[in-house]
Amino acid sequence: MFTTLKQGFRNWAFRRAVESGTLVLNQRRIYIIPSRQGFGFAFVLALMLLGDINYNLSLGYVLTFLLATTAGMTMLHAFRNMAQLEIRAGHVDPVFAGEQARFVFHFNNPGTLPRYQLHLHDDDGRHTVFDLDAQRSTPIELAIPSTQRGWLDSGRLTLYTHYPLGLFHAWTYIHFDVRCLVYPRPAAPQPLPAASVRDGTGKYLAAGDEDFSGLRNYVAGDAMPRIAWKALAREQGLQVKQFSAQQGQELWLDWSLLPNIAQEMKLQLLTRWVLDADAQGLLYGLRLPDSEIAPQHNAGHRAECLRRLALYGLVET
Amino acid sequence: MKLSAQLVYGLIACILMVSAPHAEHLPLWVSAVCAALLAWRGYLNYSGNPLPARWLLLAVTVACVLAIAVNFHTLFGREVGVTLLIMLATLKLLELRAVRDVTIVVYLSCFIIITNFFYSQSIPTALYMLLTLLVIMATWVHMQTGALALKPRLRIAGILLLQAIPLSLIIFVLFPRVQGPLWGLPQDAYASSGLTDRMAPGSMSKLSLSDAVAFRVTFSGKVPTREQMYWRGPVLWDFDGTTWTRGHNATLQRPTLADAGMPVDYTVTLEPHNRRWLFALDMPARISIPADFAPDFQLLNRTPVNARIRYNATSELSYRANPGEPPQQLRRALALPPGYDPQARKLAADWRARSDSDIALIRTALNYFNQNGFEYTLEPPLLGFNSVDDFLFNSKKGFCEHYAGSFVFLMRAAGLPARVVTGYQGGEYNELGGYYILRQSDAHAWAEVWLQDRGWVRIDPTAAISPARIQNGLNAALPNDAALPFLARTQSPLLLKLRFNLDALTNQWNQWVLGYDTERQFAFLTRLGMEDITWQKLAIDMLAGVALLVGIFTLIMLRRLTAHQIDAVQAAWLKVCRKLGKAGLPRAPHEGAMDYAARIAAMRPDIAEGIRDIAARYASLRYGGETEQEVLAAFRTAVRAFKL
Numbered sequence: 007m008f009t010t011l012k013q014g015f016r017n018w019a020f021r022r023a024v025e026s027g028t029l030v031l032n033q034r035r036i037y038i039i040p041s042r043q044g045f046g047f048a049f050v051l052a053l054m055l056l057g058d059i060n061y062n063l064s065l066g067y068v069l070t071f072l073l074a075t076t077a078g079m080t081m082l083h084a085f086r087n088m089a090q091l092e093i094r095a096g097h098v099d100p101v102f103a104g105e106q107a108r109f110v111f112h113f114n115n116p117g118t119l120p121r122y123q124l125h126l127h128d129d130d131g132r133h134t135v136f137d138l139d140a141q142r143s144t145p146i147e148l149a150i151p152s153t154q155r156g157w158l159d160s161g162r163l164t165l166y167t168h169y170p171l172g173l174f175h176a177w178t179y180i181h182f183d184v185r186c187l188v189y190p191r192p193a194a195p196q197p198l199p200a201a202s203v204r205d206g207t208g209k210y211l212a213a214g215d216e217d218f219s220g221l222r223n224y225v226a227g228d229a230m231p232r233i234a235w236k237a238l239a240r241e242q243g244l245q246v247k248q249f250s251a252q253q254g255q256e257l258w259l260d261w262s263l264l265p266n267i268a269q270e271m272k273l274q275l276l277t278r279w280v281l282d283a284d285a286q287g288l289l290y291g292l293r294l295p296d297s298e299i300a301p302q303h304n305a306g307h308r309a310e311c312l313r314r315l316a317l318y319g320l321v322e323t
Numbered sequence: 324m325k326l327s328a329q330l331v332y333g334l335i336a337c338i339l340m341v342s343a344p345h346a347e348h349l350p351l352w353v354s355a356v357c358a359a360l361l362a363w364r365g366y367l368n369y370s371g372n373p374l375p376a377r378w379l380l381l382a383v384t385v386a387c388v389l390a391i392a393v394n395f396h397t398l399f400g401r402e403v404g405v406t407l408l409i410m411l412a413t414l415k416l417l418e419l420r421a422v423r424d425v426t427i428v429v430y431l432s433c434f435i436i437i438t439n440f441f442y443s444q445s446i447p448t449a450l451y452m453l454l455t456l457l458v459i460m461a462t463w464v465h466m467q468t469g470a471l472a473l474k475p476r477l478r479i480a481g482i483l484l485l486q487a488i489p490l491s492l493i494i495f496v497l498f499p500r501v502q503g504p505l506w507g508l509p510q511d512a513y514a515s516s517g518l519t520d521r522m523a524p525g526s527m528s529k530l531s532l533s534d535a536v537a538f539r540v541t542f543s544g545k546v547p548t549r550e551q552m553y554w555r556g557p558v559l560w561d562f563d564g565t566t567w568t569r570g571h572n573a574t575l576q577r578p579t580l581a582d583a584g585m586p587v588d589y590t591v592t593l594e595p596h597n598r599r600w601l602f603a604l605d606m607p608a609r610i611s612i613p614a615d616f617a618p619d620f621q622l623l624n625r626t627p628v629n630a631r632i633r634y635n636a637t638s639e640l641s642y643r644a645n646p647g648e649p650p651q652q653l654r655r656a657l658a659l660p661p662g663y664d665p666q667a668r669k670l671a672a673d674w675r676a677r678s679d680s681d682i683a684l685i686r687t688a689l690n691y692f693n694q695n696g697f698e699y700t701l702e703p704p705l706l707g708f709n710s711v712d713d714f715l716f717n718s719k720k721g722f723c724e725h726y727a728g729s730f731v732f733l734m735r736a737a738g739l740p741a742r743v744v745t746g747y748q749g750g751e752y753n754e755l756g757g758y759y760i761l762r763q764s765d766a767h768a769w770a771e772v773w774l775q776d777r778g779w780v781r782i783d784p785t786a787a788i789s790p791a792r793i794q795n796g797l798n799a800a801l802p803n804d805a806a807l808p809f810l811a812r813t814q815s816p817l818l819l820k821l822r823f824n825l826d827a828l829t830n831q832w833n834q835w836v837l838g839y840d841t842e843r844q845f846a847f848l849t850r851l852g853m854e855d856i857t858w859q860k861l862a863i864d865m866l867a868g869v870a871l872l873v874g875i876f877t878l879i880m881l882r883r884l885t886a887h888q889i890d891a892v893q894a895a896w897l898k899v900c901r902k903l904g905k906a907g908l909p910r911a912p913h914e915g916a917m918d919y920a921a922r923i924a925a926m927r928p929d930i931a932e933g934i935r936d937i938a939a940r941y942a943s944l945r946y947g948g949e950t951e952q953e954v955l956a957a958f959r960t961a962v963r964a965f966k967l
Contacts, residue, residue, distance in 0.1 A: 043426050050430050054437050059501045062630045064837040065444040066437050067498065069452060071491035072484070073433060075869075076460070079486050082877060090884040117884040122468045137468075170464050170479055172426070 013129075026183045028094040031165075035178045036088050038081055044173035047077055077173050084176040087121050087169045091138070095160075095182035096145055100189055100312070102277075106149040107186035109160045114143040122169045128161050155190040155273065155316045189312045193274040197229045198257065198282055221245040227282045256301045257283055257290040259311075273315050280315070284308045294318055326419055327469070331368045333462030334416060334428050335361055340455045341435040342409045348442060350394055353406055356387065357413045364416045375417055384414050405438045422466065429463050446832050456484060490872055497848075497865035499858050500841045517596040517763060518745055520557045520569040524710060527745075528701050528722040533763035537747055538593040538602055539830060541758040547587055549749055550793055551640055553605045553769065553781060554761060556746035558619040560655050564663040565710050567728060567743050572618045574649050580606055581646055581778070583639035592633045592833065599623045602746060602761075604638035605781060611635040618652065619742070620644060620779075631838050646778040648740075656740030656773060664711040664732065671736035681739055681774050688733055689787040692726065695719065699789035723792070726784040727768040740773040744781070748793065756827035891955060892944045895962045899937055906967045916941050933965050 029035075040048070051074050058066035096110030113136075115121055121138040126148055134148050152158050166177035221234055224244040234245045259279045264272050276292065283290040284303070291301035292311045296318075299311055339361060346354045367374060375383075387410050388398075395403040412431040419425060436452055460480035465471065468479075517537055518530070538554075561570035587604060601614055601622040612634045615623040624632075659668075670691075678684040698720045706713040711729045714721055721729075727743050734741035748767035750759035769783040786793045834843075845856055853860070900910050903923065910919045920938035924931035940958040 046426070047430060050434060054434065057437060061441065062840075063437065063440045063444065064839055065440045065449055065452070067495055068449070068491065068836070069433075069437055069440075069456075071494045071498070072456065072487050075487040075490035075494065076483050079483060079490070079873075079876070082873070082880060083483070086880055086884065089881065119883050122471065169467050170483065171460075172463075172467050 024181050024183045028092050029180060029182075031088050031091045031093070031178055033085070033089070036085055036176055037178065038085060038174050038176045041168060041173060041175040044077070044175075047073075047173055051077070077171065080171045081174045081176075083170050084167055084174045086119070087167045088124070088165070088176055088178060090117060091115060091121065091124075093165075093180060095184040098184055098186040100187035100309070100316070101152055102189045103152050103155050103191040105152060107152045107158050107188065109148045109150060109184065109186065110145050111148070111180075111182070112143060112145050113138055115140060117141070121167075123167055125166050125168075126163060127166075128163050150186075152186065152188040155188050155270075156320050157317075158186040158188050160184055160186075187313060187316055189316045190270070190273040190277045192227070192278040192281055193271070194278070195227050195229065195282070196275065196278055197231065198279055198286075198288075199259065199263065221247060225285050227278065227285055229282070257288050258293055258301070259283065259290055260293040261295055262293065269319070273318060277312065277315050280308060280311045326422075326425065328368050328371075329473075330425065330462065330465050331364070331416075331419065333458070333465055334419070334425065335365055335368075337429065337432040337455075337459050337462050338412055338416060338435075340458055341432045341439070342413070344439045344443070344448070344451065345405060345409060345435075348402075349406055349409070352394075353391070353410060357409060360413045360417065367417075374419070377418075380414065380417055384411070387414070401441060405435075405441070408435055408438065425466050429459060429466070432459055444837050446829065449836075453484070457481060460484060486876055490869055493868040493872065494865055495839070496844070497861050497868065499861050500839070500844055517594075517598070518556050518600075518766060519598070520559070521566055522559055522568075522724050522728065522743060522745055522768060523566040524703065524706055524714075524721070524725055524728070527724040527766050527768055528703065530766040531701060531722070531764045535763045536594055536826075536829075537596075537761045537763055537765070538591050539758050539760055540589050540591050540750060542587065542589045544588055547604065547640055549795075551604075552749050552759075553744075553767075553783075554602045554747040554750075555605050555607065555620060555622075555744060556600055556602055557744075558617070558621050558771075559743040559745060560619075561658070562660060562728075562732065564660045564708075567731075570655075572652070574618050574652055576618050576649065577616055578618055578620045578645050579647075580608060580639055581643040583608060583642045585640035587638050587640060588635065589638075590633060590635050592631060592830075592838070593628060594631055595629050597627050597629050599625075599627055601628070601634065603636045604640075606642050606644055607636055607638050609637040618645075631833060633838065643777055644779040645773075646776060648773055648778065653740045653773060656742050657735050657738065659732065659735050664709045666709075666712040667715055667729070667732055668736045670715070671733045674733070675737040681772070684737055684739060685734070685772060685782060688730060689782070689784060692730075692784055692787045697721070697726075697788045699785070699792065723785045724768045726788060727770050730770045730782065730784040734770070734772055742771050742779075744769050744771050753823045753826055753830075755823050756830050758830065760826060892941065892958070895959050896937075896941045896945075899934075899962055899965060902965065902967060903934075916945075930965075930967060933961075937961050937965060 051070060054066065054070045054073075057063065058070055092114040094112045094114075096112050098107065098109055101107050111126070113124075115138040118140045120140050123135060123137060125133065125135050126146060127133040128148065128150060132148060132150050134146060136144065136146055138144055148160070148163065150158065150160065160182065162179050162181040164177055165180055166175060168175060221237055221242075222245065224233065224246050228246045232246045234247050237243070237245045259276055261272060261276065264275065267275075280290070280292065284307075287303060289301040289303050290311075292299045292314060294314060297314060299307070299314065342357060349357075366372075374380075388407065391403060391406055391410065392398050395406070397403055398407070408431070412428065412435060415424065415428050415431065419428070432455075436455055439448065439452075457477070457480055460483055461473070461476045464476050464479050464483075468476065517535075519526070557569050559567035559569055560572075561568045583606075586608070589604070591602060593601060601610070601624055603610065603622050606620050607616075607622055610622060612632070613625055614634075615625070617623055622636075674684055674687045678687055696719055699722070700720045701722060703714075703721045703725060704718045706718065711732045714725050714729055731741040731743050745766070745768045747761045747765040748769075749765050750761045751765075752759055767785070769781060769785065771779045771781055773779050783793060839847075848856055848861075853864075896916065900919075903909065908923055908926065914922070916938045920934045923934045927934075937958070940954075940961060944954060944958055
């Protein structure tokens, strides 16, 4: 209840458009309030002042005022620790659902002062800490776990510092228009479907199994029947048989041929097949209810297929 | 933020530094236990062994608190509070588990600094405080910056402190001072030192070993001679055979000075001694603060003097004091404990029988002291049950309390009213500050006898045996090997000058820093031109001053946030162009350096050579690929030397 209220208040008080390009932290973006330690220290100072007055300790006054002004000045230091920083969002590699999406932000410190102990975190407590040397640019990575396919927004992030004494909490919100493409989580390893009879060649994938062309090292997702058990028995490690006949073979990964299972399951299965087909060097095409990609085999093709799968049925915003 | 070994060492240093000044008044075992705990913590840190278990720590803590309670017989009060605080802060070091614990240790060490000011607020203490603060700040910064090296950490801490000093100065000057304690203070709030209202053999000589300052005096006008400088303190009436005490006055009459003359005005700055009496020159007539005049001319403050106070007073050097003393007071001044010192009584009776007047009696007594081999010494032998007899006829070695005490005894035995007066005698002149310093080592005791028509007359029997004591001070009166405080010894002129400088500095410190109270604040601000001082005005001025300074700091601090790529070559060249522009020869926007130089050379043959040279250097540096620092330096020198 309190958390939602707090969240609501924050959204209202610190509402800001999503940024693009380079962001420069200035006084309008940096907020400062005393931290819990700051309030604690204020209490200690109040006790000291009472003691000074009561016992008429002149040197006590000096000490109390020294500590109080030091504490006050740390507010300025905390502000300076963040002010004029330049931040720009970097490229984010796509991930599979369940993996950590690594958002990269490039921090540039144009001044001649080093910045200490900058904390970057999101509202769910994912967190990274770093220092920034003077006149240095550093990419900072914040890992946010992805749960479902589609676009993953970094959300509003908080950049804060407690430097130098922890008495003040100086922070700013950054929300860039960067998002991470999350592919569907690949299903458990499955044999690839037989090459479709509807592709006009009339051939079956099984025909290609005849010309054994050699062994290669096992990669995750290889079908069980292809594992070279004899090689394993000879203690040559886990290896997979390769068949040259498959070169040039066209494989259609077709949504409509899948059994009647949940839509997400279908996407996961197709994802697994795309990965396996790509790993085995097959020419493969993807047929979804709303689109079709002609068979090919290259990295761009793989990325495009996965992208279609990730965004299938989602409304682009 | 993690508790690195370095951070723990810093925290150990913090606790060590804040508790070290307390070592001299903490019980020895507490210091030993704290040192052992710190060493243990240091070893654990060094070896990387885990911290002790909670139950063990709890047991040690309970044991320590119990031991302190047994040692002090209480758990309340200032002394025991400070001891507990130091002990618990040390124990807390053995329980560092989270950042929160580190914060607590840092706050505790800040707080412990202030407890040290109960005992000392001198300049060295202040300097030590700054050093301690630097260590604490560096540790504190360490907590926030993690792996930063020691040097940058110290730099950050130093900058923080340096910025805070001018700011806190403003607040110190303008912060409205609240007078007096906010609530009742415990009795042990102030240490007492100096004269007491009792005098036993040995009490004065003990005091003579201290070179602590009792008070300082500035005369505004005529300065009395050294022999006249008797600073009157407690007057002692009652004798029980060994000890003289103040007792209670038989009357509450205000004392009267008849035929007063030779007034002297002066200002006394009295160090706190936690007793009510004030010191004034014999005999005080007026004082500027509310104080009571006891019937025996003793000045009593309304409350114990537990802070440094300043007062103006006027004294009369020639007077007849209480010539009409009431008979009950005179009876008090004749009382002697029965059964003590038969020999002295007999001697006094002898004298009385042989003397035709009181004056003659006094002279006989002083002659007796002068001619019977009496010695003035700081280390008198112990005296027996009949202390006066023992002193007069056996040991014959004594300090001022022996002479004053036995003299008064003899006078009373001879039927002449007499009493002991304690206080200070003499004073050391500080030329630099223009004031006299009275130290505990100047403590003195003398006698007063009451004569018909003349009232109370001061007689100093010490002067009879050792006139040098009165004329030149203690060090002149004692043999050179006597144990005297370092500062009371005769020294080389250089050392003496250094000492006076130091004392003048201390005096300024006392007056301006430690004695900065409401009164002084108002006086100072009025002198600065501030009128009608009110709390609101002070607060506004304080905020304005702080805001101004913070503004300046902000400007300076934020300057380095964005780097300006300064091209030294370009800057120097532009300087030349500015110089020429001011002389009415501006460079046209399209003009290159060489063209510009050629045009100037044609127009002003007197500077032709200079401008050609500079333009050539500029071109070579800018376009010729010259990058050596010496070439650049030569170019800049040429620019500086270029005059129109």
